Amino acid sequence: MRLNEIEVQHYRNYDGLTLDFPKTLNIFLGENAQGKTNLLESIYVLAMTRSHRTSNEKELVHWDSDSARISGVIEKKTGTVPLEIIISNKGRKTKVNHIEQKRLSSYIGQLNVILFAPEDLSLVKGSxxxxxxxxxxxxxxxxxxxxxxxxxxxxxxxxxxxxxxxxxxxxxxxxxxxxxxxxxxxxxxxxxxxxxxxxxxxxxxxxxxxxxxxxxxxxxxxxxxxxxxxxxxxxxxxxxxxxxxxxxxxxxxxxxxxxxxxxxxxxxxxxxxxxxxxxxxxxxxxxxxxxxxxxxxxxxxxxxxxxxGEYPVLLLDDVMSELDNERQLHLLETIEGKVQTFLTTTSLDHLNNKLTVEPDIFYVHQGEIEREA
Ligand code: ATP
Ligand code: MG
Incomplete structure (x- = not known):
């Protein structure tokens, strides 16, 4: 499955944002604290209705706003599916095909994501x-x-x-x-x-x-x-x-x-x-x-x-820098071509000479995103 496009409003440090993703590999490049993780998080929330970082929904809404909205179009073998989630102090509202879903289990599973962040490397050692x-x-x-x-x-x-x-x-x-x-x-x-x-x-x-x-x-x-x-x-x-x-x-x-x-x-x-x-x-x-x-x-x-029967969408938050050269290659080899991937990084150094597919590169700067021409 793929995420073809996403629209984000009043989410974290994003005022408003519309992006489309024709390529399989999408790299979000930017300095610290610019919004890279926030963007991956918004894709995760669109899939799971909850953040992987916090259980306090208020944090997800832009400081100057009362509600956040994320919508996206998913492409599956069976066709395209529009998804939408609105987060406000009244709770969460989810829609599939523009129809409101009362049950969590009828929403989750539409978009399958796997998120991999540095803290996942402590899956073995952690609690x-x-x-x-x-x-x-x-x-x-x-x-x-x-x-x-x-x-x-x-x-x-x-x-x-x-x-x-x-x-x-x-x-x-x-x-x-x-x-x-x-x-x-x-x-x-x-x-x-x-x-x-x-x-x-x-x-x-x-x-x-x-x-x-x-x-x-x-x-x-x-x-x-x-x-x-x-x-x-x-x-x-x-x-x-x-x-x-x-x-x-x-x-x-x-x-x-x-x-x-x-x-x-x-x-x-x-x-x-x-x-x-x-x-x-x-x-x-x-x-x-x-x-x-x-x-x-x-x-x-x-x-x-x-x-x-569908590959999930992979979200890789800053993990390349945490892996040695050989493990980086294994990671890229596993995903390249078949799994749509969204990857954040502060530098392209870890990726140079390792990619066999042409990525789309997006520059993230203070809550705005620009695609490399
Ligand atoms: P790093 O490379 O350090 O991981 P990043 O680009 O992933 O950085 P993010 O975590 O995506 O950074 O963004 C962090 C910034 O988002 C913070 O500096 C914070 O000011 C801002 N931010 C977080 N929540 C909100 C919110 N609810 N409203 C507005 N801005 C927010
Ligand atoms: Mg980050």
């Missing part, structure tokens, strides 16, 4: 929360029902934790209501777990192929889903997972009541990356950790293609 967010974002794009189940899960989890607190404070004593919430939690949590296990299996397949290539066939990458409940990760069905989650929650009831918290379930899980059988987070060199992060990120391109 478990970072890896859970990674799964949720990527899986949510290829499987909108996952997003729906996740939102339900989080909402029941919140209610249940509140109720556990009320029980601990003796403001409530009805354990039947806790049973109802526990069953609901196991129902949605099981769905979330099931989708994640399937996703990780596929991700592992594609990531390992890339990792082997980057490491010159010296290293194998395995990804393990670390679950807070016992699971058979080879043979699993949705019903079995839901049953297991329910049982684990019931088994830990005493501790839950004592701690007034739910400490089992997908909100506590993690990913483990193993290179040649060793945990790369603990034992890997910095280079191995970077190769792993790069392989996992790039694997999503192939995974999305195999799931949806």
């Amino acid at each position: 478990p929360q970072l890896r859970r967010k990674f799964i949720d974002m990527e899986l949510g794009q290829v499987n909108p029902i996952y997003l729906y189940d996740l939102v339900q899960y989080q909402s029941v989890l919140k209610q249940r934790n509140q109720y556990l607190k009320q029980l601990a404070e003796k403001k409530q004593s009805d354990l039947v209501y806790l049973d109802i919430l526990t069953e609901q939690l196991a129902e949605f949590g099981g769905k979330v777990l099931f989708a994640r296990l399937e996703f990780i299996k596929k991700l592992e397949h594609w990531a390992n192929l890339l990792h082997k290539k980057i490491s010159h066939e010296k290293e194998e990458l395995a990804i393990d889903y670390f679950s807070s409940i016992p699971l058979d990760k080879e043979n699993f069905s949705l019903e079995e997972i839901q049953k297991q989650l329910l049982q684990s929650l019931l088994d830990s009831r005493k501790r839950e009541l004592f701690k007034a918290n739910t400490f089992l379930g997908p909100h506590r899980d993690d990913l483990i990356f193993n290179v040649n059988g060793q945990n790369v987070q603990t034992y890997g060199s910095q280079g191995q950790q970077r190769t792993t992060a790069l392989s996992v990120k790039l694997a999503e391109i192939d995974l999305m293609y195999s799931e949806t």
Whole structure:
């Protein structure tokens, strides 16, 4: 898929902007603090309705304005689709084909994006929360029902934790209501777990192929889903997972009541990356950790293609300067020609002599963008 054009109004430091993208590779060149990341962020928001940098929507709207608007035209095998999102203090309004969408899951997935920023290189080393967010974002794009189940899960989890607190404070004593919430939690949590296990299996397949290539066939990458409940990760069905989650929650009831918290379930899980059988987070060199992060990120391109029949749009924010020469070449080789890419950089030095396709170069300066003639 491609993003053919974008229009941005009152977004961050952009007053108004219209750009079209006939080329596959689009390079945004500019000094620091000019608006390069803001532009990539606007494409990300058009796809995901949320920013990757902040959960405070107010930040996205230009300081002198009350609302921001981003619209774009997506080209897919099935035709072109206009998308639009308006962000204001009243919330977000999304439109597909000029028709307002009430459900997040009917909007997300129209435009698939993969964003790669320097902080993604810490996917391996960073906190478990970072890896859970990674799964949720990527899986949510290829499987909108996952997003729906996740939102339900989080909402029941919140209610249940509140109720556990009320029980601990003796403001409530009805354990039947806790049973109802526990069953609901196991129902949605099981769905979330099931989708994640399937996703990780596929991700592992594609990531390992890339990792082997980057490491010159010296290293194998395995990804393990670390679950807070016992699971058979080879043979699993949705019903079995839901049953297991329910049982684990019931088994830990005493501790839950004592701690007034739910400490089992997908909100506590993690990913483990193993290179040649060793945990790369603990034992890997910095280079191995970077190769792993790069392989996992790039694997999503192939995974999305195999799931949806379309390549996603790739957003590369300042990552070239963070990679060594060989990894830069691998990155460019993976994308060139087939994946529409938006790349930001402060200098073309890292790209010289490495590109095999002719890019469009855009100069970014104080919230204005000009295409190189
Ligand atoms: P770097 O190379 O350092 O990453 P960049 O070009 O990616 O720089 P951006 O993060 O895109 O920079 O833009 C940062 C600028 O945008 C900041 O200097 C800030 O003043 C401005 N900015 C951020 N949010 C808003 C907003 N809501 N309204 C107006 N300007 C904003
Ligand atoms: Mg930036």
